[in-house]
Amino acid sequence: MVVHDDSGHLDPVEVAEHAEGLLAVKRAAAVDAHLSSCARCQAVAASVGAVSARLAAEPRELAIPAAVAARIDAALADEAAARAPASGVRERRPGFVERFLRPLRERLPALAAAAASIAVLGIIGYTVVNDGFPNGGDDTAAETVADAAGSDEPDEAAQAPMDADEDAAEESDERADLDLGDDSVAAEDGESAADDELTTLNEQAVSPDERSALAAQLQDIVTGRAAEPASGGDGEACGTELAESLGQELIGAAETDLVEPGSILVAIGSNDPDAVEGWLLPGCATGVEDALLNFTAPRSE
Amino acid sequence: MPDPDGRSDGALLRQHAAGDRDAFGELVRRHRDRLWAVALRTLGDPDDAADGLQDGLLNAFRRAGSYRGDAAVTTWLHRIVVNACLDRIRRGAVRPTTVLEDDDHSQRLISSDPDPADTAARRIDVQAALATLPADQRAPLVLVDMEGFSVSETAEILGVPAGTVKSRCARARAKLAPLLAASSGADHSGEGNRPRPGAVSPIDPTASTSPEGGASHGRA
Numbered sequence: 001m002v003v004h005d006d007s008g009h010l011d012p013v014e015v016a017e018h019a020e021g022l023l024a025v026k027r028a029a030a031v032d033a034h035l036s037s038c039a040r041c042q043a044v045a046a047s048v049g050a051v052s053a054r055l056a057a058e059p060r061e062l063a064i065p066a067a068v069a070a071r072i073d074a075a076l077a078d079e080a081a082a083r084a085p086a087s088g089v090r091e092r093r094p095g096f097v098e099r100f101l102r103p104l105r106e107r108l109p110a111l112a113a114a115a116a117s118i119a120v121l122g123i124i125g126y127t128v129v130n131d132g133f134p135n136g137g138d139d140t141a142a143e144t145v146a147d148a149a150g151s152d153e154p155d156e157a158a159q160a161p162m163d164a165d166e167d168a169a170e171e172s173d174e175r176a177d178l179d180l181g182d183d184s185v186a187a188e189d190g191e192s193a194a195d196d197e198l199t200t201l202n203e204q205a206v207s208p209d210e211r212s213a214l215a216a217q218l219q220d221i222v223t224g225r226a227a228e229p230a231s232g233g234d235g236e237a238c239g240t241e242l243a244e245s246l247g248q249e250l251i252g253a254a255e256t257d258l259v260e261p262g263s264i265l266v267a268i269g270s271n272d273p274d275a276v277e278g279w280l281l282p283g284c285a286t287g288v289e290d291a292l293l294n295f296t297a298p299r300s301e
Numbered sequence: 302m303p304d305p306d307g308r309s310d311g312a313l314l315r316q317h318a319a320g321d322r323d324a325f326g327e328l329v330r331r332h333r334d335r336l337w338a339v340a341l342r343t344l345g346d347p348d349d350a351a352d353g354l355q356d357g358l359l360n361a362f363r364r365a366g367s368y369r370g371d372a373a374v375t376t377w378l379h380r381i382v383v384n385a386c387l388d389r390i391r392r393g394a395v396r397p398t399t400v401l402e403d404d405d406h407s408q409r410l411i412s413s414d415p416d417p418a419d420t421a422a423r424r425i426d427v428q429a430a431l432a433t434l435p436a437d438q439r440a441p442l443v444l445v446d447m448e449g450f451s452v453s454e455t456a457e458i459l460g461v462p463a464g465t466v467k468s469r470c471a472r473a474r475a476k477l478a479p480l481l482a483a484s485s486g487a488d489h490s491g492e493g494n495r496p497r498p499g500a501v502s503p504i505d506p507t508a509s510t511s512p513e514g515g516a517s518h519g520r521a
Contacts, residue, residue, distance in 0.1 A: 012478060016471035022464070047478035054481050055446035058427055061334035062341060068351040069333065075355050076329065079362050080322055244388050247360035247381070271366045 010041045016048045210258050215297050218278040221252040221267040238284040239266030245287055260292055274299055310374035318365040325362055336382050342443040343386045345432045349395045357382030380458045390436045430480040438473035441466045
């Protein structure tokens, strides 16, 4: 006789699993045999089935409270306002800069004009991550860069190592990648995941060697070759908060001394399935606001 | 599924991704009552549910470009919202369950509509019972038994194998069986455990897409 415990009856969990067809054939037959002769276990089986019926009798939808609906509408309106810049570019989806820097500007007014537009647009360029829709704003991305660069004339731009040195840019692929003009061309060409385009935040200076090393380390994380997955004191994987706030999958994270000793390089998914985003954070549980830089690289397995 | 204004969910999402300012709002209006139900049932606390739903919808707003059209928009939206809710649980950001001790508050917040007392009491029973489950069992049970998703759709929403969904649902039902059987007997004498079709949708007559709601695995 099939019994679960000293009572001589079936485990209710097994009864429920049986109803879902989860038991192996032999075990299912034994359970059936017991059920056929045990009123108590039949009652359990009936009560398990009644749970589904009882739950299914509830409405699938519940009217959302007006206050909650209003709050969510307001949050979405804020997001939409951030998405559509007040400048000349109208009615297009958010590009790379908007998605990452506009939230930064909102949250950190002090950082806003200075660090965001100057460090990012002055020092380096970017390529829009193609979201996969043909009518996207790729062709306007270059305009965005031009607009932003024009409106926030960067004093510090003169300090930017790659600024306006066309000869030097042509001499080095890496430096060419960093040249604003070059990346604008790339954006116009509609490349979806340019080779590790990089955005510095919080006024970090990054050398070409560091760029290459970061890209290599990111690949190691993606392919699982990173020595030790980084996690915080509470055991939560580093970058969890960042990935969650950006709505992307957390691929992995590793400690690194590149750019900033003791920082954390986090790999997360990109809207482009063929790309991966790298974020350098000053600490394990820090978020977008504190990020030192971010870049996008092709995803290779 | 085309709606009164003729645009499908998928078209709305694409238009949103392409810069249409109204498309996402329309998409939200279509689905928010069901998403609200899922968030509330998954998190238990109305304030947490509001936070979770808002997190999820903002994520969906930003991630519209990642929708590939290989799943129904409904499934995609639920995946993002449910994950936002589960993330709140994982991060310990949700309030302790207080449904049992706080009936008035919960009844008021669970729905803004006038609520026949009997239905409200039943709903609290269900919510209190759900609150006894671990989150990894509650979410699949809510999706399959309450929201009418198939096992495979639920597996997609939760990102786990179908067998895992079935197994978690089975464990959840076994745990709820004595609770719901007892409350049914006490609160609705004579009704026993039978479903009560008449109580299905007094809250919102337009709400349910399967008004009789009896089949738990109807949408294969």
